Amino acid sequence: MRHNGSMNARAAITPRPSIAITRSERKRQTREALLEAALELLEDRSFGSLSLREVARSAGIVPTGFYRHFDGMEELGLALVDESFRTLRQMIRSARAGRQDTTNAIRASVAILVRHVHEHRLHFRFIARERSSGVPALRRAIHNEIRLFSSELAIDLARMPFLGDWSSEDLHMVSGLLVDTMVSTAEAILDAAPDDPAAEREIVRMAEKRLLLIALGVPRWRPSTAASGGERGERRADGPS
Amino acid sequence: MRHNGSMNARAAITPRPSIAITRSERKRQTREALLEAALELLEDRSFGSLSLREVARSAGIVPTGFYRHFDGMEELGLALVDESFRTLRQMIRSARAGRQDTTNAIRASVAILVRHVHEHRLHFRFIARERSSGVPALRRAIHNEIRLFSSELAIDLARMPFLGDWSSEDLHMVSGLLVDTMVSTAEAILDAAPDDPAAEREIVRMAEKRLLLIALGVPRWRPSTAASGGERGERRADGPS
DNA sequence: CGTTTGGGTGAACATATGTGCACCGAAAAT
DNA sequence: ATTTTCGGTGCACATATGTTCACCCAAACG
Missing domain, CATH: 1.10.10.60 (Homeodomain-like)
Structure with a gap:
């Protein structure tokens, strides 16, 4: 047998016939x-x-x-994607609120991420799982939503003064990197023992460091001219030799 | 019915009774x-x-x-993890060969990644899928292997002169970031239409940029003293304000 | 009031699954 | 040459699944 979990069924509707409901x-x-x-x-x-x-x-x-309610499991799945990203968007809204220096913005963002992962553990687990695995329809839906996040982040970044002259491609590059880092941080938190605050603090520390490292690279970035194209091969070897 | 794919069975053994084999x-x-x-x-x-x-x-x-051959599907899965990572390790070995300046190292690494993803598409797809989804035993096995990669990368990094004074924690932080970036690049390639070289070139460009951004941050990193601990809160807001 | 609507039920179907068992036949060992 | 070993087979069983169909009955509506 493939599915041998506990089989206790839980009543769909809490038996509260006291007040008739619509x-x-x-x-x-x-x-x-x-x-x-x-x-x-x-x-x-x-x-x-x-x-x-x-x-x-x-x-x-x-x-x-x-x-x-649904005409099949796939529709249920898509509904779950919807539901999950509704709460995710809510998280983004909170994150957009803080306006601080880089270091504190990083700390605040990671903290918000961690808090929401705990508050909506099941939703996060669902999208983390189905993001790369399984039913194609779900995978696509989730990827679209994540790309949307990344694009919105890119727009936010464009508003920052020190990123004013960046090409939109480069902005999307950074936002993509940041989003991916956040995603893998969320996955790490989900995988950590749920009752091991030390492990989680470690994950948070690492995430903050990663983001800071990225932020440190930003001022040294030579923004590519908006004319993207085949200008391969002549980027200055800028980093350590 | 849940499984409605094509049902054509393929002979396990190519009918070559010409020479008797052991x-x-x-x-x-x-x-x-x-x-x-x-x-x-x-x-x-x-x-x-x-x-x-x-x-x-x-x-x-x-x-x-x-x-x-196997005493259940789980054992088959673990065998697949083994097989997949054997080819992955082989890839790492190629990647370790090149010794160049940062920019070219990045380009070479991404190129090697792309090549191996194409050459072992099924293996990469398998580990990308099962990395975060599904059977716990597989997930754990895969995560262990990836952590191992990350650790080896950290050791390699430690040998680089300009990273000599970095704490091992910080080295693991960078290697983790790099590995995660590579993983998500591999996933992007797998998701791209397999016959769309333009989309793939775009992915490669972005991956190279991400890695370069990270590399640019490295020289500005203030290595934390090996004494990790509760020294939270006083990292200089170094980046753009 | 009576009628309609619609969420929930139960039986039934064809089909799928994991796994135990006895068996076969040829390669391997004696 | 005889025996043993061992991949591979076929059958069987209990159990799971998706989906259909005809119902039921209380809320909603006229």
């Missing part, structure tokens, strides 16, 4: 139960190895009931 | 057929959603025959 509200609840059931089942499996029956069961409804 | 050799061939069948089935699925029967079928043997 029908659409009840539907929303069950839908939510399905989404959360799926998220929790993904602790040590990939979405691709998740069965419709399993999700329905653990959400407390019968398999056929599933189709009242 | 039994163990024949076993090796079937084992190899199983591994490769699995690798190819992973084009758009994760290892966790791969069934023993499917692999056996597509390797050209009967399900129960599978157990003559």
Whole structure:
């Protein structure tokens, strides 16, 4: 048997018949139960190895009931992507708030990342897992969202005075590097023992250092002229020999 | 049905009864057929959603025959990790050969990465996929191997003259950053249309820029004293304000 | 009130899976 | 030449899956 996890089904709707609730509200609840059931089942499996029956069961409804909410697992998956990135966008908004010197901006950003990873562990785990693995539709959706993040970051960066003369390509390069670093930091946190604050502090320290190293490179960057093209081969060997 | 791919089974052993071959050799061939069948089935699925029967079928043997080679899918997966990293280590060896200035070292490293991704596409895809997703045993095995890479890179870096006074922690920080950047570059290449050389050149350009940016930061890094500890909060805001 | 709507049910289907068992036949060992 | 070894086979079983269909019944609506 491939799926041998615990089989306890949890009621979809908390038995609170005290006040009658609207029908659409009840539907929303069950839908939510399905989404959360799926998220929790993904602790040590990939979405691709998740069965419709399993999700329905653990959400407390019968398999056929599933189709009242989604017309298949893939649609459920896309809904999860949506839900996850909604909370992620919320995080970005917080991160955009702070306006400080580089060092503190780095610290603040990493701190926000860490906090949100803890607050939305399941969502982060889901996107970290499905980002590169499994169902193509999900992978694509997630990559699009991440590229969107990176682009928004690039726009933010463009507003910074000391980056005014950078080509948009170079800006996207930095934002991509920063986003990837954040992603791998988030993955590291998710993989760390959830109750080992020392390991996590270590991850945070490293992440901050990485970002600082990148920031240190920025002032030495020779912005390429916006005319991107085949100007390969003559970038000055600027670094250490 | 969840698995609806093409069901054509491919004979495990090319029918070449001309010369009698040793039994163990024949076993090796079937084992190899199983591994490769699995690798190819992973084009758009994760290892966790791969069934023993499917692999056996597509390797050209009967399900129960599978157990003559592995005692379950997990062992197959670990064998794949081994196989994949054997070729990866070979790549590292090539990369270690070049000794040049920073810019050319970057270009050479990226070029080697790209070449090996193409030459061992299936292996790279496998580890990129299973790196963060799916079966815990595989994830752990892969992470260990990657950490090992990172550590070896750190040792190499330590030998460079201009990094002589860096703490080992900082060296690991850089090597980690470099490895992560390479990993995400490899993932980008795998995701790009396999027959779109323009997109790939773009990825390569970006990767080179990322690495150069990092290299530019290196000379400005203030090496932390080996006494790591709670010296938080007084790193000079060195970058752009 | 009566009627319609729609979330949830249960049985049923064809098909898939992991794994145990007895068996075969040729290579390997004696 | 006889026996042993061992990949590979075929069958069987219990169990899982996706999806259909006809229902049920309380909320929503007229």
